[in-house]
Amino acid sequence: MEGTDDDVPLILTWDDANSGLLSEDTERGDENGVAPYDILDTQVRPTVGLPPNYRAHNASLRQSWEMNYQEAAIYLQEGENNDKFFTHPRNPKALAAYLFAHNHIFYMMELLTGLLLMVLSLCEAPAVPSLRLDVYVHATLELLALVMVAFELCMKLRWLGFHTFIRHKRTMVKTCVLLLQFVEAIVVLIRQTSHLRVTRALRPIFLVDCRYCGAVRRNLRQIFQSLPPFIDILLLLLFFMIIFYFNTLENSIVSLFVLLTTANFPDVMMPAYSRNRWSCVFFIVYLSIELYFIMNLLLAVVFDTFNGVEKMKFKSLLLHKRSAIDHAFQLLVSRQRPMGVSLKQFDGLMRFYRPRMSARDRFLTFKTLNSADGPMLSLDDFYRFYEVIGLKWKARRSGEHWFDDLPQTPFLIFKGINLLVKSKAFQYTMYVVVAVNGVWILIETYMLNSKSLSIYGVDVLLKITGLGPLAYFSSGWNLFDFSVTVFAFLGLIALAFNMEPFYFIVVLRSLQLLRVFKIKQRYRNVLDTMFELFPRMARFIQADQWLLLSQQLQQHPQQLWYTHTHRHARTHNVVNTRHFHVLFLVLNRD
Known part of the structure; x- marks a missing residue:
């Protein structure tokens, strides 16, 4: 019995009350047995000469470790997902609901439900003619989607508990919106006619709240947190608009706002200038203060505030992950050795955290974390868990090239191709071809140079053959060259068959000129930075589109009114957008 002391967890999370949380795995002895740990051999061997109660004690100990492994995995998932620790499951029912709410099927159900509610906007009046549905059809579909949302919230209520549920702000907002949507959908279904549905603007909440929109949700939160300083500067801007006064307040705000945005601003200044040339002083002073000072100050404040919010969020995420690692570490150490996590405890953790990870990958992950190359992971090593x-781990080939195992003649051919594509002469020759093709594009923009495309195709084939497909496509620049070359060939086909809708593909051939900029290190840094920023820009564009969708969904009459004041005369230009997709284009244009 003395040999089992090291297998006793430092913190026990299993007892008779919650013994049903996990199904007992009595066929695994690698977690808590007294035999040496072996990944490849995890069978329990019969023991001879042990006390009568040893098997019961060993089974209880193994169950305790299993509970610790799963709870440690949940803590690490909470750190990764930025779930607050007060939402940690505390009983068997909460654990079952937590496991159900944290799987890909549940995530897909959330996503599809949110998309269904958004797509219904195309079918509700005023709808796209080809997608129009009867009132009882789209109202029934809406109720079905809302029932699915209610089911999701019930699972979260079962997982969080009532007191924690009402403390979760985003979940409470979603619950209130769900109740409003339920009442309105029932009213529409009973009346069999649609009315002014302002609450449709709240539908994007269901989509943004799903797991796959976490980055969008974070950006929206940071935007809202950046609003107070922005509003302060905006009030200062409006204050100067009131000081530079026209004959009426309405005329003043509209005209000066048009002047500030420089959108058709001569229409604002020219009438006054035609009456008195000294009126230009008024507009010069106004533009100097508002456009060149306040607007730049507004941009600086927004950037500084958003940057500060993002830094605080990054710090908060980092500290939250470290706290999760601390919790998990305490559940994985034993009483005899509380300063480190052994390989068998780490393997037990990974079986719950990454069930599909192979034993080889678990072992390699452990060895990567183990910077001291000792038998156990220290807390500092475990901090690098995320x-x-x-x-990703994959077996490495014994040879340097993909063609090393080929016979001698093919080997020499492919070896020569490999040396050719890696040589400086070949690279600079391709740069010269690209530059010449760029000059050719400037001279004859209507005609696609098939000879240069042939050279590009030969270049791609030589590199794929010499470097191998995996090595070739692992480079971002090679992938870019391949994509542009393929699209250029498609443009050639479009021209050959006179397919006018696809003529835009021809324009992509000019992107080949970016290859020339790879010669200089500074240009490479600029382009690499631009490609690195694309994902973040995409997230901001998504956040902007969610806000835009909210604005579209509340436009029931689908009419946008623009009031333009000019010489005390008011004209209303009505943009009648009867269809949802037309409204989307109009608002994006504005």
Whole structure:
């Protein structure tokens, strides 16, 4: 019995009350047995000469470790997902609901439900003619989607508990919106006619709240947190608009706002200038203060505030992950050795955290974390868990090239191609071809140079053959060259068959000129930075589109009114957008 002391967890999370949380795995002895740990051999061997109660004690100990492994995995998931620790499941029912609410089927159900509610906007009056549905059809579909949302919230209520549920702000907002949507959908279904549905603007909440829109949700939160300083500067801007006064307040705000945005601003200044040339002083002073000072100050404040909010969020996420690692570490250490996590405890953790990870990958992950190359992971090593867990492992070939195992003649051919595509002469020759093709594009923009495309195609084939497909496509620049070359060939086909709708593909051939900029290190840094920023820009564009969708969904009459004041005369230009997709284009244009 003395040999089992190291297998006793430092913190016990299993007892008779919650013994049903996990199904007992009596066929695994690698977690808590007294035999040496072996990944490849995890069978329990019969023991001889042990006390009568040893098997019962060993089974209880193994169950305790299983509970610790799963709870440690849940803590690490909470750190990764930025779930607050007060939402941690505390009883068997909460654990079952937590496991159900944290799987890909549940995530897909959330996503599809949110998309269904958004797509219904195309079918409700005023609808796209080809997608129009009867009132009882789209109202029934809406009720079905809302029932699915209610089911999702019930699972979260079962997981969080009532007191924690009402403390979760985003979940409470979603619950209130769900109740409003339920009442309105029932009213529409009973009346069999649609009315002014302002609450449709709240439908994007269901989509943004799903797991796959976490980055969009974070950006929206940071935008709202950046609003107070922005509003302060905006009030200062409006204050100067009131000081530079026209004959009426309405005329003043509209005209000066048009002047500030420089949108058709001569229409604002020219009438006054035609009456008195000294009126230009009024507009010069106004533009100097508002456009060149306040607007730049507004941009600086927004940037500084958003940057500060993002830094605080990054710090909060980092500290939250470290806290999750601390919780998990305490559940994985034993009483005899509380300063480290052994390989068998780490393997037990990974079986719950990444069930599909192979034993080889679990072992390699452990060795990567183990910077001291000792038998156990220290807490400092374990702090790098989130950095290492994302690594992918694959077997490395014994040879340097993909063609090393070929016969001698093909080997020499492919070896020569490999040396050719890696040589400086070949690279600079391709740069010269690209530059010449760029000059050719300037001279004859209507005609696609098939000879240069042939050279590009030969270049791609030589590199794929010499470097191998995996090595070639692992480079971002090679992938860019391949994509542009393929699209250029498609443009050639479009021209050959006179397919006018696809003529825009021809324009993509000019992107080949970006290859020339790879010669200089500074240009490479600029382009790499631009490509690195694309994902973040995409997230901001998505956040902007969610706000735009909210604005579209509340436009029931689908009419946008623009009031333009000019010489005390008011004209109303009505943009009648009867269809949802037309409204989307109009608002994006504005």
